[in-house]
Amino acid sequence: MPAIKAAPLLLGQHLVRLTEDGEIRCRIVEAESYGGAEDKGSHAYGGRRTNRTDVMFHTGGTAYVYLIYGMHHCFNIVTAEKNDPHAVLIRAVEPLTPRDAQLMAAYRGTAIRKPSDLSGGPGKLCRALRIDRSLNGLRLDQPGGPLRLESGDDPRSLPIVQAARINIPYAEEYAGLPWRFYIRDNPYVSAHDSKAEPFIWTENRP
DNA sequence: ACGACGATCTGCT
DNA sequence: GCAGATCGTCGTA
Numbered sequence: 001m002p003a004i005k006a007a008p009l010l011l012g013q014h015l016v017r018l019t020e021d022g023e024i025r026c027r028i029v030e031a032e033s034y035g036g037a038e039d040k041g042s043h044a045y046g047g048r049r050t051n052r053t054d055v056m057f058h059t060g061g062t063a064y065v066y067l068i069y070g071m072h073h074c075f076n077i078v079t080a081e082k083n084d085p086h087a088v089l090i091r092a093v094e095p096l097t098p099r100d101a102q103l104m105a106a107y108r109g110t111a112i113r114k115p116s117d118l119s120g121g122p123g124k125l126c127r128a129l130r131i132d133r134s135l136n137g138l139r140l141d142q143p144g145g146p147l148r149l150e151s152g153d154d155p156r157s158l159p160i161v162q163a164a165r166i167n168i169p170y171a172e173e174y175a176g177l178p179w180r181f182y183i184r185d186n187p188y189v190s191a192h193d194s195k196a197e198p199f200i201w202t203e204n205r206p
Numbered sequence: 207a208c209g210a211c212g213a214t215c216t217g218c219t
Numbered sequence: 220g221c222a223g224a225t226c227g228t229c230g231t232a
Contacts, residue, residue: 070225
């Protein structure tokens with residue numbers, strides 16, 4: 001399905017990471033859509049298919065992980081059919097239990113003063129969950145896999161805020177589009193938008 | 207083969 | 220609020 005439709009549906013869903021230290025469970029609280037070859041903000045703009053963007057052309061449910069600024073990883077979920085490059089960038093997650101939070105904090109290796117320090121931001125959550133490019137191209141629907149997506153809260157019950165995407169000034173007319181979704185007032189979200197109106201997701205939104 | 211730059215984060219002012 | 224880190228990727232030659 002198109003990333004713009006998949007992004008709000010991913011809110012509340014669980015992300016499960018299996019490492020040698022055990023399993024970490026969290027739920028997605030912020031997601032940003034990168035939709036199709038026409039999106040000037042997307043790595044696959046114009047249908048650009050390179051070694052890096054190749055997995056964006058895979059079928060929905062595949063992980064797209066890349067390195068940014070030479071030091072941070074970003075994790076995306078591919079959402080459409082083969083050869084149609086839609087993906088949703090996961091921008092923030094919330095640990096389900098104190099034990100999950102504790103393991104994530106250990107992986108972060110920096111002082112956690114507020115919830116968003118732990119996993120509020122695409123690079124932070126990747127560090128907190130030990131996600132790197134070794135997971136690029138991974139299927140997220142494999143039981144027992146190192147990283148997987150499982151059903152969690154029904155997004156229809158969540159107050160969802162739709163706001164502009166972050167940090168894509170080069171995207172021209174696509175830069176300001178409200179293609180970022182997050183759970184209202186959630187402390188793990190990377191950036192709140194005071195002007196945006198929250199809504200309850202229905203079949204016809206967005 | 208080279209150079210510019212990025213879907214970010216951190217620490218310091 | 221802002222500079223610096225740090226390297227894979229991609230366009231250009």
